[in-house]
Amino acid sequence: MSELTQHAPTDEIVLSAKDVAKSFGNVHALKTVNFDIHRGQVTTLFGENGAGKSTLMKILSGVIQPTSGEITLNGEPVSFSSSVDAQRMGISIIHQELSLAPNMNVRDNIFMGREIKGASGINYAEEARQAQKLLADLDGSIDPLDMVEDLRLGQQQIIEIARALSVESRILIMDEPTSALSATEVGVLFDVIARLKRQGVSIVYISHHLEEALEVTDHAVVLRDGLMTAYAKRADIDLEWIVRNMVGEGFDLGSPPVDHEFGAVALNIENLSVADAKVAGRFLVDHLSLQVRAGEIVCLYGLMGAGRTELLECVAGRLPADDGKVLLGGKDISRLTISERIEQGLVLVPEDRQRDGLVQTQSVGQNLSLASIKDFTRWLLTSRPRETEVIDNAIGQVRIKAGGAHAEIGSLSGGNQQKVVIGKMLATQPRVVLLDEPSRGIDIGAKAEVFRLLAQGAAQKGLAVLFSTSEVGECLSIAHRVVVLSKGRIKAEFGADVTKEEIMAASGESVAA
């Protein structure tokens, strides 16, 4: 195999799926799909939430087995009995959902299952050295001995990437590797991808950040409802082509709703501080003040580590504040618990849906109604019809594609899981909604819908919205105001007429990245 790889022409197909289909019970996730991976090139898979992208990638990496169809590796039919099996044949995958052990350190996570043996047990020094080398290319600030649970989501994603790179496979599948990364880190990843390509590694890339994906890809494949609907080489296509093939029409992330007056100040953050537990004297949120008025939509932009998540979690009551106040409609809520804040009308849609958003053992419906359960409780007991109403409303409102309210959470595609988390919090009828990276992992259609929903809430019900993002493009959508964070402080504030370049310059990124 290795000989073949070295002398092969560049446009050769290494791995291909022929007439592959996959059904889960009576959900047909994939219906006879053909898919080729080209040697030493990047193939990008586009498609809406639930189109079957992750399912196809799981089949190609041995995680699940197809219902029918065949897979050929270097022209020969193969079948993988497990992901370990596939890995042995040089295929590895970065999963859409993180699969790290939070209670272990970075080094042990990277080498989990493939520990380097030394004379006396595991050779930790060698592992640490290799981990350090991998991480140096990706994010210099992570130490191999850091505990994974102490890392931010984006950093965890980088560990996930490092782990896949450490295998040195010939085919690398990346299922939304950048959903929690900001532009700079994405730039770094793209450098790594370019280097891998030079080494002859074939890459499959999945992302809902279309422009970003266009930058890196050589081939584009569009999946729609379990069918491959379009294929083209990079040179022949543009953004419009992808969108047209994905959703069938143009898309627009919306614009700030203008025909309504802002109300009184709904959320008032005064001098809020959160100290860094690891470094004395440093602040994750540094004496920050910010006001959001009823009906106003504010976007928080910043690089990884700028303190967006910490700010939002502190306002929601998840992180204790070291100093400062949070006022909701003029009322000091700094001392209230999370549930009391929710009752007062302040909710947070968390960044990490697996860890903070979803209850895996409960159904889609039960997840959707979890936060608003008190609204349909009469005389201590919940009312089934009222609950069904709340759930159906939520499913319709955020347009969740699922096999009904009784489906298991795990059977939903990543983007639809995200919509469940958003729908759950909106079902509480909040006055102020905080969203941490609400567009993480959702497709452009859904993204536009979420934004439309927020804009509508702001315009009609006077909802105050504060959302964070690491994609500059999203700052330019519905936000009336863009606030750029850096090192826990507000670096700059812009109106709706801001440009991408201004935002990136203020955040401290090089515009080229």
Add this chain to the structure above:
Amino acid sequence: MTQSTSASTRPHGNFDLLRMLFNGRAFFALIAIIIIFSTLSPVYFSTNNFLTMSSHVAIYGLLALGMLLVILTGGIDLSVGSTLGLSGVIAGFLMQGVGIHAFGVTLYPPVWAVVILTAMLGAVVGGINGVLIAYFRVPAFVATLGMLYVARGAAMLMTNGLTFNTLEGDPELGNTGFDWLGFNGLLGVPVSVWVLIAVAVIGMLLLRRTPYGRWVYAIGCNARAAELSGVPVKRVQVSVYLLSGVCAAIAGLVLSSQLTSAGPTAGTTYEMIAIAAVVIGGAALSGGRGSVGGTLLGAFVIGFLSDGLVIIGVSAYWQMVFTGGVIILAVLLNSVQYRGRKKRSTAIPPSSKPGGVVDAVTGNRNSKSAVVS
């Protein structure tokens, strides 16, 4: 409720019957136990024996229902056996009359007051567990293990290791009726079984129809997500241990009423029987899965099996082996059922995993013979 969703994801077709057998495995196990022992012994299949066995099951069931709440949140309560013993002793102590030296009088509280005071004691013991676990972040296994010793020690101290034997009360003092719980029947069914039914109905309503129940399940699966959804996680955690303590106290009352005596060693290792019943009933020790119905079945399986083994005269050693085998089989089948699903991100202490449950074998047999004799 949580189990019903699992069926829909499996392939349809002629596996339906198999799946039904599999999902109802605790129920079919119970039927099998009854059939097997009835053929082996003519005594087994008689009304009298069923009544005796159900009054044993009532004790296990009460403990197991409290344990179910705790296990659903991903915790464990090892102190229920000791709480049962302490409650019995306290009830016995109150029934003997409380002397107040300063006034030179002895108070004889009526039975209803004894019952309420004892239940409150259970609540306090459980509440302490809960506060230690939720607010002081002591691992549940350790906190309740400590309480296991403290409560048992306290029971010993109260009686100097002796047993209270006079629980009948005295008509002149107006405190008779304590034996009603254990001895009498309503419509031919022992009162203790009615108590179990009442607690089970409350538990079922609580888990299926109240926000509280939904919260218990949510916390067991993902406490972080529950917290961000406005669930008062710590308060719910305290309350499940508190309720488990109350259930143990009620079981203690029923047991000492059945025996009309209250010994400080009553209920030793019953916590393991309770855990076993919950597990046999299909609950996951990692939390988030389990039901009242299953747990009741589990209590019946354990009770009917161990009593049956005693009746057909299997040696004590074989009783241990059989009971242990059933528990291991149950855990095995549970893991088949839950295989391939997403695991909880936060690990539970390894010591509270099935390894601990197997110990129930010992406890089950020893304590059983104590009740029967």
